[in-house]
Amino acid sequence: MKVLHVITGLAAGGAEQQLRLLLRYLPKRLQCDVVTLENPGTVANGLRADGVRVFDLGMQGNRDLAALPRLTGLIRYGGYDVVHCHLYRACVYGRIAARLAGVRAIVATEHSLLAQTLEGRRITPGVRALYLATERLGRSTVAVSEAVAERLVLWGVPQGRVEIIPNGVDxxxxxxxxxxxxxxxxxxxxxxxxxxxxxxxxxxxxxxxxxxxxxxxxxxxxxxxxxxxxxxxxxxxxxxxxxxxxxxxxxxxxxxxxxxxxxxxxxxxxxxxxxxxxxxxxxxxxxxxxxxxxxxxxxxxxxxxxxxxxxxxxxxxxxxxxxxxxxxxxxxxxxxxxxxxxxxxxxxxxxxxxYDIARLASDICGLYERIGPPRAAPPAQRSASTPMSTSEDRLAVKKVCTDVRP
Missing domain, CATH: 3.40.50.2000 (Glycogen Phosphorylase B;)
Structure with missing residues (x-):
């Protein structure tokens, strides 16, 4: 199974370091790559030292829409089975790009949601609307604590789509x-x-x-x-x-x-x-x-x-x-x-x-296997053009864009 992790940046931070630790403990049968939308900092260097392939999308700010087709192409031609998004901007762009590329096994981890702020940014009606609209494109949202899970449900994320898998420590x-x-x-x-x-x-x-x-x-x-x-x-x-x-x-x-x-x-x-x-x-x-x-x-x-x-x-x-x-x-x-x-x-x-990371990485792997394809196709049967988006995927993305239009 091929998994692409999409994250906003890779400077030293809790979510970024947690991603690096998670990748060390996921089973070897998972082939995991990472793409950062911007700022491939110290954690990117650490991931590469660990043997993880890291792509830098070179995004120029929140409204750099040109990054979307680049990310869609990366997902499509990489033939990924699962896309796992981390942090707000990566969740918004990553979910849309994955659906446009024909991937429906999309999971996101919500690392930092408070009553008034999301990852340090003030929660405005627009931020909340865009978050909820794009959340519908995925299959599951992971909360790192019961408190985060409760806030997600209060926001309007269906409880059945929220799974609590906390952060871990080696x-x-x-x-x-x-x-x-x-x-x-x-x-x-x-x-x-x-x-x-x-x-x-x-x-x-x-x-x-x-x-x-x-x-x-x-x-x-x-x-x-x-x-x-x-x-x-x-x-x-x-x-x-x-x-x-x-x-x-x-x-x-x-x-x-x-x-x-x-x-x-x-x-x-x-x-x-x-x-x-x-x-x-x-x-x-x-x-x-x-x-x-x-x-x-x-x-x-x-x-x-x-x-x-x-x-x-x-x-x-x-x-x-x-x-x-x-x-x-x-x-x-x-x-x-x-x-x-x-x-x-x-x-x-x-x-x-x-909070042993080995146990929690096993839980993440189990989630991938539940939402992902039952069995990855042999490499010889896969082509550079698969998976491709369906009309249903394109309609889902179009509806999201309509729902959050100012």
Whole structure:
């Protein structure tokens, strides 16, 4: 079975990294390619290093309609059995292109749907109408959490078309023998200029306002520091984004700039976790919260404010996770308590086993097999012109375009 994954961009981000991880664990009997509409960033390089074929459509913005025939041609001449779309723009263009190319086995994963925003963009009547209209062209929409599934149904997506398959984590990737972990910890701290005996609070994710990294900076300023503190607290922020300059100014104004390290985008997250003593996650707008699970997999305690990944599990599934409001005082108090205790890596809790990527990749494969053709034709019987769109496919696309016309 041939599967084409269509995604808006491949810069470092949660959905992009999750796609790379998924492709590592899908069965070898699936032949998977990836096409990015734009911005073939660091994740594209990683995919190619993994042996995945990556196409760059070179799209020039949301309204570059010339990208549609290019994507349609790629799907048609690639002879794909299933098209799997990720992120809003790729879902809109990918579903239409797949139907025009005659592919009906179309699935999309909805990674980030909130009450007022979709993947960070404000939800307008036009955005919602286009999303719902093109959703009808597919066979199934995957929600990464129960919260996202509920919002999709409230939007008007039929419940029978929504399937919950959460994001996953490579459990083994975060486990290191004690000597290896200690050596990695020292090396990463030396590289980043972190004192070997500091209490390092980590923050992981895009530098955008909704992540509330300002809470961690303010909490750092409230925490006791040398000489009275047992371990001087530092903050390590991993990621990049539009809010970085504002966060750097805030750290300077709070008088803690010398104890805040910004790494920018990195692809060695498991190694960076060894340099941390706890993860702070004060975001209140998470639709999953994969970094919470990654930190727990690495043996770190987690202070968090939002994340269906933990909120939808029993409390005892993650004993090292501490929920609190996104308030600097609360974070300072809990992190100070952790800094005064003897920290050794925690055992991976049940929450990490629940989100094992191997199990979840099997669920995705099962979905492909349910919606896709019963059996792919032998290569000798396939031609460069198959599959071709039918009049029914073209009419379906025409109806969508009519429904969302201003």
């Amino acid at each position: 459990r083994a990737r975060y486990i290191q023998p004690a000597p290896t972990r200690a050596a990695t910890r020292l090396a990463i701290r030396a590289e980043l200029g972190l004192p070997h005996d500091a209490f390092v609070i980590g923050g992981l994710g895009r530098m955008v306002r909704g992540k509330r990294y300002d809470v961690l900076i303010d909490a750092l300023a409230m925490m006791p520091s040398a000489p009275s503190a047992t371990r001087t607290p530092w903050l390590l922020l991993v990621g990049e984004g539009e809010s970085r300059p504002a966060l750097q100014r805030r750290a300077k104004e709070a008088g803690v700039a010398e104890r805040v390290v910004f790494t920018g985008e990195r692809d060695d997250v498991p190694e960076l976790f060894t340099a941390m003593d706890a993860l702070g996650a004060p975001s209140t707008l998470e639709t999953f919260g994969l970094s919470l699970i990654e930190a727990l997999a690495a043996g770190l305690p987690v202070c968090w404010s939002s994340g269906p990944a933990l909120a939808e599990l029993p409390a005892d599934a993650a004993p090292g996770a501490f929920w609190m409001p996104a308030d600097p005082t609360d974070y300072a108090a809990q992190l100070s308590a952790l800094s005064s205790s003897r920290l050794t890596p925690l055992a991976q809790p049940e929450a990490v086993r629940h």
